Amino acid sequence: MARKSADINAMELSARKAARKxxxxxxxxxxxxxxxxxxxxxVTQADLTCEATLREELSRLRPEYGFITEEGENVPAKDGxxxxxxxxxxxxxxxxxxxxxxxxxxxxxxxxxxxAGLVLDPVKDxxxxxxxxxxxxxxxxxxxxxxxxxxxxxxxxxxxxxxxxKDHGRxxxxxxxxxxVSAGVRRYGAASLDLCYVAAARYDGYWExxxxxxxxxxxIIIAREAGALVSQIDGGxxxxxxxxxxxxxxxxxxxxxxxxxELRLGR
Numbered sequence: 001m002a003r004k005s006a007d008i009n010a011m012e013l014s015a016r017k018a019a020r021k022x023x024x025x026x027x028x029x030x031x032x033x034x035x036x037x038x039x040x041x042x043v044t045q046a047d048l049t050c051e052a053t054l055r056e057e058l059s060r061l062r063p064e065y066g067f068i069t070e071e072g073e074n075v076p077a078k079d080g081x082x083x084x085x086x087x088x089x090x091x092x093x094x095x096x097x098x099x100x101x102x103x104x105x106x107x108x109x110x111x112x113x114x115x116a117g118l119v120l121d122p123v124k125d126x127x128x129x130x131x132x133x134x135x136x137x138x139x140x141x142x143x144x145x146x147x148x149x150x151x152x153x154x155x156x157x158x159x160x161x162x163x164x165x166k167d168h169g170r171x172x173x174x175x176x177x178x179x180x181v182s183a184g185v186r187r188y189g190a191a192s193l194d195l196c197y198v199a200a201a202r203y204d205g206y207w208e209x210x211x212x213x214x215x216x217x218x219x220i221i222i223a224r225e226a227g228a229l230v231s232q233i234d235g236g237x238x239x240x241x242x243x244x245x246x247x248x249x250x251x252x253x254x255x256x257x258x259x260x261x262e263l264r265l266g267r
Contacts, residue, residue, distance in 0.1 A: 002137045007062075008129055011106045011118040014057035018050045018104055019122035022089065025049070026123070029098050044096065047071050050088035050104065058084050058106075068109065070214050083109040087214040090119075091190035100124075105192040107217035114240075117218030119192045128196040128222050136199050136225035143226040146201035149251035151181045154204035156256075157194045160187050165210055170263075174207075177259050191245075195219025198247045199226035205248030205256050207233055213240045220245075229253045233260050 004012070025032060025046040033045040051071045058065065062084075066077030069086040077083055084106060089095060091102030100123040108116040118129040128143070130136035136143040148154050156178055161171050178185050186203070188194065191211055197203045199222050216239060224230050230247040232239055235257065239245045248256055 002140045002142070003134075004129070005116070005131060005134075007108055007116050008118060008131065010058060010061040011108075011116070011129070012120075012127065014054050014061070015104045015106060015118060015120040015127070017057055018053040018088065019120055021053060022046055022050055022095075022102075022104070023122050026095060026098075026100075026102075029096065032096065034096065044089070044092065046095065047089045047092060051086065054084075054086055054088055054104070054106065058086075065108075068213060070212065081111055085109050085114070085214050085217040087192065087212075090192045090215060091188075094189045099189075101188050101190055101193065103190055103192050105214065105218045107214075107221065109217065114217050114221045117221040119196050119218050119222065121193060128199065128218075130199075130222040130225035132221065132225070134225065136222045138196070138200055143199045143222070144201065145198060145223075145227040145249040146204050147251060148204050148249065151252055151255045152183065154182050154252050155184045155186060155202075156182055157186045157188065157197065157203045157206040159189070159191060159194070159208035159211075161210065167209065171209075173263055174259070177263065181255070181259075191215040192219045195223045195228075195230075195245075195247055198228050198249070199223045201249075204252050205246070207244075207246045207256065207260075209233070209244040211243045211245060216240070216245055220247075223247045234264075 064079040065082045067075040087105040095102045104120045116131040120127045194206045228247045233244045233246045
């Protein structure tokens with residue numbers, strides 16, 4: 001039985017309240033107020049409304065916690081230790097184009113460690129969540145990564161660098177190598193859900209670069225608690241600071257790492 005702590009309950013209450021507004025806006029996507037924040041990087045009124053709701057609810061439930069967020073200003077923790085790490089709308093471009101694949105992502109950062117995370121997909125009504133040492137779940141079902149060991153049987157996910165992003169050439173080389181050895185590569189445009197899909201055995205592995213802390217914080221602990229190996233692409237542990245990530249089941253991890261090692265060596 002999945003037992004939720006008070007912190008998970010606080011995240012769920014806040015996320016579901018914010019999700020109701022997101023779904024309302026998603027159904028009227030052509031009327032959304034949109035401003036351009038950078039090349040192919042949009043911020044919508046839906047983002048801002050969602051973040052305001054999350055801040056209000058989480059501040060009420062845990063007034064001593066600080067905030068690290070995408071759209072608004074960071075807020076120091078009153079207890080000096082606990083922070084909410086929030087992406088109010090992961091998959092903004094999908095949302096703006098009417099693609100039903102986006103999520104609300106909330107994590108708790110205690111010191112430098114992510115200790116709890118929740119990712120809510122409001123369209124599919126799937127809530128992925130985990131706490132350190134407690135396992136990972138989607139709604140009430142326990143999650144476990146896939147058991148595949150052959151790259152040829154595996155499906156991988158990634159994020160494709162778009163306009164304004166760097167390293168297009170490097171990515172195309174990586175993509176070619178994975179295409180040669182796998183059953184397929186997917187790109188759905190929401191990093192938090194990519195990590196949750198590794199946890200749920202829907203993907204066998206995932207990699208991406210140029211991410212922010214709020215994109216991956218909740219997904220990291222959900223994937224790890226489901227048995228995934230999560231690191232930087234070169235094997236380091238500074239995913240939140242450096243912004244690159246590799247997550248996979250244990251069976252294909254070495255195969256993924258070998259591809260990146262060979263590419264670094266120019267093979």
